Amino acid sequence: MAFALSIVKLEEAMKKPGCMICRTEQETAIHTLKSMLWESTNDFHHRELIKDAYGFCPEHTRMVVALELSTSGPVLGVNLIYESVVKKTLRELQGVKPGRKTGGGFYEWLRNLGLPLPKWVKPGVLTPKVACPACTTSTQTGMNTLSTMFEQIEIRDENFISIYQQSDGVCFSHLRLGLTQLMDEHPQAAAFLIEDTKKRLSAHQAGMLEYIRKHNWAYKHEQMSEEEKLAWIKTLTFYTGHPESRFSHKVDEF
Numbered sequence: 001m002a003f004a005l006s007i008v009k010l011e012e013a014m015k016k017p018g019c020m021i022c023r024t025e026q027e028t029a030i031h032t033l034k035s036m037l038w039e040s041t042n043d044f045h046h047r048e049l050i051k052d053a054y055g056f057c058p059e060h061t062r063m064v065v066a067l068e069l070s071t072s073g074p075v076l077g078v079n080l081i082y083e084s085v086v087k088k089t090l091r092e093l094q095g096v097k098p099g100r101k102t103g104g105g106f107y108e109w110l111r112n113l114g115l116p117l118p119k120w121v122k123p124g125v126l127t128p129k130v131a132c133p134a135c136t137t138s139t140q141t142g143m144n145t146l147s148t149m150f151e152q153i154e155i156r157d158e159n160f161i162s163i164y165q166q167s168d169g170v171c172f173s174h175l176r177l178g179l180t181q182l183m184d185e186h187p188q189a190a191a192f193l194i195e196d197t198k199k200r201l202s203a204h205q206a207g208m209l210e211y212i213r214k215h216n217w218a219y220k221h222e223q224m225s226e227e228e229k230l231a232w233i234k235t236l237t238f239y240t241g242h243p244e245s246r247f248s249h250k251v252d253e254f
């Protein structure tokens, strides 16, 4: 049984553009990064996690920097976090000896005999012990939220279903995850989501076909409807989870 608070939160996310699960994941990542930024100076557990992951993934690194730069203070959190990551990296680089391959024992013996090493033997160098901590918490929350969604649809919560139908819908990767993990337990919800997605995609497809057709010189005089103009963006929202506004003329520079 889903908690009332998580249902309310999910309903709020559904009323905003883009995939509601992606949105929840993003909010969780922000929350995680904020707490790691402001508390990691004292929180040993957080600090160890970040070090074990060699910092955050590229996307969450940008996010943590943006969070800190958006405050008026100095960039102290990022300095503290990354100084400790650098310290660990330097210590570990010290232990990597070129020419002396790791693996040892049995593998060393195979190598001495001139036999090939099994393909799966990849001596680890600088291997993170854990994934990016913000990815870990956000993925976990995403999965819980997806579960809540399947549960509410399964018990036919009419209000919830109606909000879902007016939303941008769940994105491709979260639909796939939900169907893979939750379909057996929630067959009605899975059937509903499959039908709903088919309906949306068919409408987008029709819109895109009309968009293409009306760009043909012979049909240029025909008016283009709003749905036809937006069908491709809605399609991209489905495949990426991103809200409409994320698709613009701006190319992110490296």
Ligand SMILES: [Zn+2]
Pocket (backbone or CB within 6 Å): 019, 020, 021, 022, 023, 170, 171, 172, 173, 174, 240, 241
């Ligand atoms: Zn999504």
Ligand SMILES: [Zn+2]
Pocket (backbone or CB within 6 Å): 056, 057, 058, 059, 060, 132, 133, 134, 135, 136
């Ligand atoms: Zn991450």
